[in-house]
Each structure stands twice: as C-alpha cells, then as structure tokens.
Amino acid sequence: MVLAKSKNNVGLGSSLMNDRFGKGKASSQKKVSHNNAIARKGMDGETYVTNEAKEASWVKMRSITEQAALDEFLSTAELAGTDFTAEKINNVKIIHSDQKNPFLLTPTEEKNAVKKHQKNKGRLTVPRRPKWDQSTTRNELEAMEKQSLLDWRRGLAELQEYHDLLMTPFERNLEVWRQLWRVIERSDLVVQIVDARNPLQFRSEDLETYVKEIDPRKKNLLLVNKADMLTLKQREAWAEYFERNNINFRFFSAHLAKEKIEAALLEEEAQGNEELANKTKDMNVRDDEDDGYRKEDTVEEEMAKLADPDRSLGPHILDTEELEELFLANSPETLPQDEEAGEQPKQKTTIGLVGYPNVGKSSTINALLGAKKVSVSATPGKTKHFQTLYLSPEIMLCDCPGLVFPNFATTKAELVVNGVLPIDQQREFTGPAGLVAKRVPKHFIEQVYGVKLRMRPIEEGGTGIPTASEILRAYARARGFSTQGLGQPDESRAARYVLKDYVNGKLLYVHPPPTAEGEEPIDVNEFNKDLYDINHLPERRRNQLAQAQIGKPATPAMVKDDIDADVTAAPYSEPTVEPELGRTSRNLDSGFFGTATGPSAGRMTLPFQAQYTKQGQEIRKTPTGRKERMMVALERGVDVSEVRGPNSKKHFKGNKKAAKKIRNNPEDDDY
Numbered sequence: 005m006v007l008a009k010s011k012n013n014v015g016l017g018s019s020l021m022n023d024r025f026g027k028g029k030a031s032s033q034k035k036v037s038h039n040n041a042i043a044r045k046g047m048d049g050e051t052y053v054t055n056e057a058k059e060a061s062w063v064k065m066r067s068i069t070e071q072a073a074l075d076e077f078l079s080t081a082e083l084a085g086t087d088f089t090a091e092k093i094n095n096v097k098i099i100h101s102d103q104k105n106p107f108l109l110t111p112t113e114e115k116n117a118v119k120k121h122q123k124n125k126g127r128l129t130v131p132r133r134p135k136w137d138q139s140t141t142r143n144e145l146e147a148m149e150k151q152s153l154l155d156w157r158r159g160l161a162e163l164q165e166y167h168d169l170l171m172t173p174f175e176r177n178l179e180v181w182r183q184l185w186r187v188i189e190r191s192d193l194v195v196q197i198v199d200a201r202n203p204l205q206f207r208s209e210d211l212e213t214y215v216k217e218i219d220p221r222k223k224n225l226l227l228v229n230k231a232d233m234l235t236l237k238q239r240e241a242w243a244e245y246f247e248r249n250n251i252n253f254r255f256f257s258a259h260l261a262k263e264k265i266e267a268a269l270l271e272e273e274a275q276g277n278e279e280l281a282n283k284t285k286d287m288n289v290r291d292d293e294d295d296g297y298r299k300e301d302t303v304e305e306e307m308a309k310l311a312d313p314d315r316s317l318g319p320h321i322l323d324t325e326e327l328e329e330l331f332l333a334n335s336p337e338t339l340p341q342d343e344e345a346g347e348q349p350k351q352k353t354t355i356g357l358v359g360y361p362n363v364g365k366s367s368t369i370n371a372l373l374g375a376k377k378v379s380v381s382a383t384p385g386k387t388k389h390f391q392t393l394y395l396s397p398e399i400m401l402c403d404c405p406g407l408v409f410p411n412f413a414t415t416k417a418e419l420v421v422n423g424v425l426p427i428d429q430q431r432e433f434t435g436p437a438g439l440v441a442k443r444v445p446k447h448f449i450e451q452v453y454g455v456k457l458r459m460r461p462i463e464e465g466g467t468g469i470p471t472a473s474e475i476l477r478a479y480a481r482a483r484g485f486s487t488q489g490l491g492q493p494d495e496s497r498a499a500r501y502v503l504k505d506y507v508n509g510k511l512l513y514v515h516p517p518p519t520a521e522g523e524e525p526i527d528v529n530e531f532n533k534d535l536y537d538i539n540h541l542p543e544r545r546r547n548q549l550a551q552a553q554i555g556k557p558a559t560p561a562m563v564k565d566d567i568d569a570d571v572t573a574a575p576y577s578e579p580t581v582e583p584e585l586g587r588t589s590r591n592l593d594s595g596f597f598g599t600a601t602g603p604s605a606g607r608m609t610l611p612f613q614a615q616y617t618k619q620g621q622e623i624r625k626t627p628t629g630r631k632e633r634m635m636v637a638l639e640r641g642v643d644v645s646e647v648r649g650p651n652s653k654k655h656f657k658g659n660k661k662a663a664k665k666i667r668n669n670p671e672d673d674d675y
C-alpha cells in the first residue's frame with residue numbers, strides 16, 4: 005500500500021493505521037466510539053471493526069455531506085449490507101455480499117420501525133389554531149398563528165431528530181393549515197379521504213381529535229376511496245379492522261361512480277336503440293363479488309342501513325347517491341340549550357373534504373357533482389385553495405387543498421410508491437422500484453408488460469425475487485429506452501413508468517390491516533394472491549392491464565420523451581434485443597447519417613459502428629465488464645480489483661474503446 009506523503013495523512017489506510025498503531029489514536033478512537041463502531045475478535049484471533057446493527061437505519065436516514073475516510077468506509081459497508089474482516093491493514097476482504105437494496109429495510113428492521121411508530125404515534129399532531137376572541141386584532145391573531153406553527157414544527161423536528169424517525173414531508177406552510185382550520189370550523193362532517201391500498205398511511209388520527217376539540221357535535225368519516233382496487237376479501241379484512249378500532253368508515257370508489265354516471269348517460273343517449281339500451285342496463289347491474297356495487301334488489305335494504313349512519317356497511321362500496329344520503333344524515337344537530345334559546349337548526353349541511361394529495365378528492369367531487377367541474381390530475385398537489393361547491397341546496401362541499409399530514413414512514417421509497425412524493429422529482433429510483441419488485445409477483449409483471457424477466461440464478465447469488473434492476477432493464481429493453489452514449493437500457497427512465505403504473509394501480513398491491521396484539525400478522529402474499537390471477541380478474545381490470553402491455557419493438561413515436569403518455573397497447577411478441585438509440589441520436593440519424601427507411605430506419609449508422617455491432621453480437625452470450633468481474637470475485641472470494649476481464653489491458657486506449665462499444669449490446673450487463 006502506498007502511504008500518503010503529506011504530513012496530514014488522509015484516507016482509509018491512514019485512518020486504520022492510526023487506529024491500530026497509535027499516532028492520533030485518541031482521536032481515532034473517539035471517532036469510532038462516536039459512530040458506535042465496535043471492535044470484535046474473530047475466530048482466528050484477528051480484530052475487525054463493524055457498525056452496531058441498530059446504527060444502520062439511522063445512517064440511512066441522515067443526510068451525509070462529509071465524512072472521515074474510516075467513517076465513510078464503515079457506513080458504506082453497512083449500507084451495502086456487507087460485512088468484512090481486516091486481516092491485514094492493506095487487505096480488506098469482502099466475506100459476504102447479497103442483493104440487499106441499501107434504500108430498503110430488512111423485514112426485521114421494518115418490524116422494529118413499525119413498533120417504534122406505534123410507540124410514538126401519539127406525538128403526531130396537526131397544528132391547532134390559537135384561541136382568539138372579539139378583542140383579538142388581526143395582527144395579533146397572525147402573530148399567534150405563526151408562533152403556534154413554529155412550536156408545532158419544532159416539536160416534530162425534535163421527534164425526528166432525537167428518536168430517529170422518518171416522517172412524511174408534512175405540510176409546513178401556514179397558509180395551507182389556515183385553509184384546513186377554516187374548512188374544519190365550517191364543516192359539520194369532516195371527511196378524510198384515504199387511498200384504500202394503504203389507508204393508515206393516509207389517515208391522521210389527530211385530525212379527528214382536533215375536529216372534536218373544536219366542537220363535539222362535529223363528526224368524522226374515513227372515506228376509503230379507490231376501493232375498486234380491493235377484492236371483496238380485502239375489503240372485509242379492512243372493514244373488520246375499522247370496526248374493531250371504532251373508526252367510522254365507508255368504502256367508496258370515485259372511479260366506479262364515474263363509470264356508473266357514464267353508463268347512465270349512455271343509456272339516456274341510447275333511448276330508442278333497444279340493443280344499446282340493453283347493454284347499458286347490464287352494465288348498471290353489477291355483481292357484488294366483482295366490484296362491490298350492490299345488486300338492484302338490495303336497494304331497500306341498503307337504504308335502511310344508510311338511514312342509520314352509525315351502522316356499519318362492512319365491505320360495501322357506496323355509490324354517489326348513498327354517499328349523498330350519508331352526508332344528509334350528518335346534518336348539524338341543534339343542542340337542547342340552543343333550541344331553548346330559540347336557535348333554528350341550520351339549513352345547510354357543510355361537508356369538509358380533506359386528505360393527502362392524489363387520494364382522489366377531486367375525482368370524488370366530480371363523481372358527486374356528476375360532471376367535470378374540478379380538474380383531475382395524476383400529479384400530486386393540484387388543488388391549491390379550498391373551494392365551496394353546492395351538491396344540492398342542502399349540502400355544501402368544502403374541498404381543502406391536498407395536504408400531507410405528519411405521519412411516520414419506514415423509508416423514502418415507501419413515500420414514493422404511495423404517491424406522496426412525486427415520481428418525476430425523484431433521482432433515486434432503486435428503492436421504490438425495489439419495493440415494486442418485492443411486492444408484485446414476477447409472473448404478473450411479465451404478463452402485464454409482455455416481457456420476460458431474466459433473473460440472477462439462485463446458485464449465483466440470486467434470491468428468487470427479481471431485483472429492481474432486473475425489472476427495469478427488461479422494461480427499458482422492451483420499450484427501447486436506452487442511455488445516450490453506451491446505449492445501455494435506461495433504467496431511470498423505465499423506473500418512472502413502472503412506478504407510475506404502481507401508483508395508478510396497474511401494478512397493484514394492497515397492504516393488509518394490522519392484526520390485534522398477539523395475533524399472527526396477515527400473510528401479504530396470500531392477502532394479495534387473487535389480484536394476480538390474471539385469468540380471473542374482472543373485465544374492467546383486464547382492460548386496464550391490456551393498456552400497459554408493451555411486448556413489441558418500440559417505435560420512435562412511442563419512445564418520444566413524453567412521460568405522461570400512456571403505454572401504447574400492442575399484442576405480445578418477443579421484445580427486440582437490439583439497442584435503441586436515444587432521441588438526440590435519432591435526430592442526428594435522420595439529419596445526417598441515417599437511412600430514412602428499411603430495417604435500420606431510426607437508428608444512427610455511423611461509419612464505424614457496423615464492425616462493433618457485429619462483434620457485440622458474437623460476444624452477446626458471455627457476460628462482460630464489471631458485472632462479470634464482480635461475479636468472478638464473489639465466486640473466488642477475492643476483491644473485485646483483483647479480477648481482470650480477459651481483454652483488459654491497462655493503459656491501452658484502443659482496447660478500452662472496443663470494450664466500450666461491446667457494452668453497447670443491451671444484454672451485456674445482465675448475467
């Protein structure tokens with residue numbers, strides 16, 4: 005090992021030397037103990053150093069800008085899920101490496117995180133509006149509001165910092181909270197809309213407490229929207245959970261409600277056309293098993309249940325009329341003392357709609373109003389100010405802007421796949437894509453996209469579950485997304501599509517409800533099994549999935565940089581293995597180099613390219629490059645730097661160039 009010549013020795017080697025042989029030992033030890041690194045004696049009597057296990061999650065959550073070499077080495081090893089032994093100062097040997105994604109938690113870490121969340125959940129509060137009376141001036145109230153928000157923010161910041169808890173990027177803007185305060189103050193019923201796939205992630209318990217603090221006559225309702233994404237069994241399980249925990253809830257689906265409205269319109273239009281009229285009538289009578297809508301002969305029974313707002317409807321999905329009925333059933337009561345004072349009951353019932361961005365508030369309102377009065381978006385954060393809308397002369401809706409409540413989260417990846425953090429603003433995608441890979445079965449992804457996933461064999465260190473990269477590469481290849489320059493499958497671009505498909509429910513996964521203390525947790529695979537039985541899905545869902553299938557070579561029009569465009573539907577055929585060039589290259593091609601038609605149309609054919617493509621095809625079956633060297637290193641139990649590829653000759657530029665071109669083959673980096 006070559007030691008740094010400078011007086012101020014730096015680097016990992018120096019850190020280790022100092023630690024072992026004394027020079028600056030005190031400071032090194034201080035550094036090590038500060039980081040909870042612990043020295044252990046191995047079986048062979050050698051000493052090695054490792055981070056404490058509980059350190060891992062803390063290190064992951066902290067924003068690290070600068071670290072000493074030893075600290076950096078220790079935490080990087082921890083993040084990479086590797087352990088190591090330092091047999092000699094200059095011989096750090098990797099003894100274990102698995103496919104752990106450093107942005108995700110292991111099952112044990114996750115369990116511990118959830119336990120911790122439970123313990124601290126009482127501290128997740130929403131800010132209170134300060135008390136004021138007639139004598140309070142506007143300026144005084146504003147100053148009080150600002151102070152109240154500051155105290156609240158400080159409390160949450162402390163909770164994050166001292167208890168090592170990751171939180172949702174909760175709303176910090178006073179103006180938005182003011183809107184919420186006003187909506188709550190006005191409303192007789194505060195409806196918290198949540199996403200049925202993970203209702204508890206979107207529920208603020210403290211908001212319900214706050215509503216009651218303002219006026220005990222006000223009521224709370226948890227409206228579990230997007231219920232069309234759940235099977236009957238899943239809704240039953242969640243209904244049981246809500247009932248057991250005394251949560252006033254109803255299932256709703258703005259999507260189904262919209263379909264029903266459209267079917268009704270169709271029926272109207274089809275008057276006189278008997279054939280069409282019959283078809284729409286069929287659509288209106290839905291099977292309860294299929295999407296939760298009641299059969300027509302149960303209307304009276306359902307209406308009787310609705311008249312009693314406290315009576316649970318279990319897994320039933322309300323339609324818009326039922327929801328409106330429920331709103332009316334919550335018209336404000338007049339307290340006996342008010343009546344004695346001659347106060348008339350209020351004429352209007354005000355319903356406040358609150359919830360995270362993207363849970364479907366606008367869609368719910370649209371469905372209720374039966375026409376497009378509020379614009380609906382797939383990007384979180386569209387509704388900016390609260391609006392009031394009359395549903396009928398008796399019911400006024402107050403639509404609050406979507407806002408993120410303080411809540412705990414296990415990882416940032418979890419927030420991305422829940423649609424809380426906008427996908428297009430993320431740079432790190434392996435964590436969220438890793439969650440998709442873990443949750444949605446391989447066969448389902450293959451069927452939905454019409455691709456074949458190539459996984460690392462178990463004998464070579466694979467886990468039997470695809471990695472984020474394996475899914476993204478397959479997707480990118482099938483869509484023809486490749487990086488500029490080396491022409492590798494563009495995983496980052498593929499991730500944006502795949503993650504959007506998860507958020508919009510094409511790649512569906514539903515969280516099971518927590519079980520009671522002492523009970524076995526629900527098996528997630530069993531809970532979701534029916535969602536992936538592609539031949540037995542409701543027709544609506546099969547149609548939705550058909551739109552996600554790629555399975556045919558991408559055309560330049562498909563590859564155009566429009567991320568919001570839907571994946572073009574196409575019948576399945578084997579995906580192309582030819583690398584597709586990026587947009588700039590294609591433009592170059594049509595402008596200067598390329599042929600306008602023929603098999604290579606839309607591809608850049610630079611004069612030197614043919615020979616490399618030829619070589620690439622011959623070498624295609626053998627893995628090359630870094631991955632190959634890593635595999636060999638793992639097999640032999642040596643450091644990757646000790647392995648050289650068959651063609652690698654340092655300082656020989658020509659060869660480097662060839663290697664670069666060979667990697668142009670999209671299959672190269674797969675196994």
Ligand SMILES: Nc1nc2c(ncn2[C@@H]2O[C@H](COP(=O)(O)OP(=O)(O)OP(=O)(O)O)[C@@H](O)[C@H]2O)c(=O)[nH]1
Pocket residue numbers: 229230231232233256257258259260359360361362363364365366367368379380381382383384385386387405406407508509
């Ligand atoms: N499957 C399904 N999708 C839904 C349902 N409701 C809403 N969505 C989808 O969810 C996404 C967000 O819906 P919005 O109504 O814009 O959500 P929002 O809560 O109003 O969002 P903000 O305006 O940001 O507050 C859209 O892509 C909707 O199509 C539903 O019941 N079922």
